[in-house]
Amino acid sequence: xxxxxxxxxxxxxxxxxxxxxxxxxxxxxxxxxxxxxxxxxxxxxxxxxxxxxxxxxxxxxxxxxxxxxxxxxxxxxxxxxxxxxxxxxxxxxxxxxxxxxxxxxxxxxxxxxxxxxxxxxxxxxxxxxxxxxxxxxxxxxxxxxxxxxxxxxxxxxxxxxxxxxxxxxxxxxxxxxxxxxxxxxxxxxxxxxxxxxxxxxxxxxxxxxxxxxxxxxxxxxxxxxxx
Numbered sequence: 524x525x526x527x528x529x530x531x532x533x534x535x536x537x538x539x540x541x542x543x544x545x546x547x548x549x550x551x552x553x554x555x556x557x558x559x560x561x562x563x564x565x566x567x568x569x570x571x572x573x574x575x576x577x578x579x580x581x582x583x584x585x586x587x588x589x590x591x592x593x594x595x596x597x598x599x600x601x602x603x604x605x606x607x608x609x610x611x612x613x614x615x616x617x618x619x620x621x622x623x624x625x626x627x628x629x630x631x632x633x634x635x636x637x638x639x640x641x642x643x644x645x646x647x648x649x650x651x652x653x654x655x656x657x658x659x660x661x662x663x664x665x666x667x668x669x670x671x672x673x674x675x676x677x678x679x680x681x682x683x684x685x686x687x688x689x690x691x692x693x694x695x696x697x698x699x700x701x702x703x704x705x706x707x708x709x710x711x712x713x714x715x716x717x718x719x720x721x722x723x724x725x726x727x728x729x730x731x732x733x734x735x736x737x738x739x740x741x742x743x744x745x746x747x748x749x750x
Contacts, residue, residue: 534579536607536628536717537663539743545607545625545664548715550577552603552632552653553702556695556721572697572705575649577632577719581659588748589657591731595635598729598749601722602680602688602737605630606699607664611713620703621672623712626664629678629739631747632719633658634726659719662737662745670741672699677740678723683733690723692739697721 535544554573583589592598609625632653639652673692680688697705702720706712729735729749738744 531580534582536582536661537584538626539663539665540669546715547579547582547607547717548713550579550581550659550717550719551575551706552577552719553697553721556697556702557690557723558694558696559690559724569696572702574706574709575653577654577659581654581656583657583660583747584663586746587660588750589660590750592633592635592655592657594651595637597635597637599634599636599726600680600682600687600729600735600737601632601634601726602678603630603632603719603722604628604676604678604692604695604699604739604742605661606703606718606720608703608712608716608718609714611711611716613707613711615704615707615712617700617704620700620707623703624667624672624699625714626666627670627673627739627742628664629662629737629742629745630719631660631680631735631737631745632722633660633729636728660735660737660745660747661717662743665742673739673741674698676742679738680725681736681738682727682729687727688723688725690725692720694723695721
């Protein structure tokens with residue numbers, strides 16, 4: 524079939540120990556999924572998981588450097604566990620959800636915090652605070668066959684070597700099976716979907732020239748220099 528424009532390239536993540544790549548369909552992100560982070564963002568109560576999205580082409584792979592994004596004076600890092608789905612479906616039960624997971628990776632939900640705060644104050648969507656170019660650095664995927672389904676793992680973020688976030692993925696309010704189950708009641712999930720599962724406390728600013736490193740024990744790291 525001819526197209527009036529060249530189709531965009533396939534967005535894909537590298538896979539640890541393989542030359543094959545994982546094609547990415549959509550990126551979903553969970554908001555306020557660690558209690559201490561919820562408190563630092565002004566929320567004091569446990570709530571059902573809520574979601575926002577980033578475009579697939581916001582992904583940054585291979586520890587690439589990125590430009591400092593436009594229209595912000597307050598760029599923040601957010602260290603996260605990323606879940607990659609190898610199967611999909613709707614109305615998935617939590618006990619069946621792990622079977623959908625293909626692999627895991629460390630990720631960084633970069634946020635234009637000033638734009639997000641302005642959108643919140645005006646009760647407008649967060650898109651321009653979250654879904655901008657180069658806003659989703661992600662490390663290589665580790666297949667479930669190699670790492671299993673980690674329930675506990677230290678997650679850290681450093682900025683120029685200084686630790687800013689230090690927690691355990693076990694501290695998530697909603698674990699991976701419940702995140703998948705809840706999201707599958709809102710949209711039909713599909714192979715290639717990614718889920719950024721939320722960030723622990725300690726989010727903070729990143730300036731031009733700084734390097735951010737997100738690491739999860741057993742899953743490697745992703746490092747990003749901000750130009």
